[in-house]
Amino acid sequence: MQNDLADHELLEQLAAEVEANLVRHIALAAEWQPHDYVPWDDGRNFEFLGGTDWEPGQSELSEVSRLALTVSVLIADNLPSYHREIGKYLRTGPWWRWVGRWTAEENRHEILIRNYLMVTRAVDPIELERMRMAHMTASFRRPAMHLIDVLATCAFEEAAAAVRHRNTAATADSPIVASIAERLAADDELQAVFFANLVSAALDLVPDQAVRAIADRVADFHVPVVELASGKSSDEVLAEAGIYDKAQEPALVFGPLLERWNIFTRTDFSETGEKARAELAHLK
16 A cells, blocks of 8 residues: 655655746747737727716627636636635745746736727626626635645646637637637646646656545536626536536546546556546546
8 A cells, every 4th residue: 555645745745846847838838918819999988987888789799708708707807716725735936936827827817808808898897897896705715625636626627727718719709709718728728737747746656645636626526606697607608608518527628637647547556546546437
């Protein structure tokens, strides 16, 4: 039977892997500017500054595109909560530098989407602000987790976000929205690789402990949910719109990562690890 490592031991033993992956991530990440994707010529003042307030006829996007961007910006708006939740586990050395980099990238997503929505008047700005206030006031908190659980969860979350944004791009009725969604998806996928690589390193270090964490996080995985002004939850309406369906998670989110981690071909699990692998067999 393999010996588990405490979180502080994992933080230390995986630190070099974090540093190497941070260097790799920065080298591969394309430099892009949020303002480049916003059609500023479409902008005009609202009534407060002598212009015209929003009315539904001003939006030129389909309901699906408006919905997808609304959910994306509200999730991104809650970045302080996500920063707090990931940061409390990774407040040391290269781990903390990665938290800073990840937070900056995610904040850039929020800046881009909100600027686009406001300039193009794609959504009701008052309704969006009220939802933002409610969503951020409710906040977000993870249950207590160990380090490998956090890494696996983040890998799944970023992979899921990439799926959502790729589907948004595929269904978008606007070339600009498609470009925005593709840009965000590319970031999500690169972030998912960062977390996945650390899970891979943990699997090599403590195979049983790592596969147990993976199985547990698959079992209770759920994407961030936003309550919309209609009273429906974002997971329900995104599934109806074909943007993100929980039923597709085994094929689109879990499966590719389990294959990346060689979960079903590894030979270094003991009885404990084999039990966890068996719980994942339905995803093979």
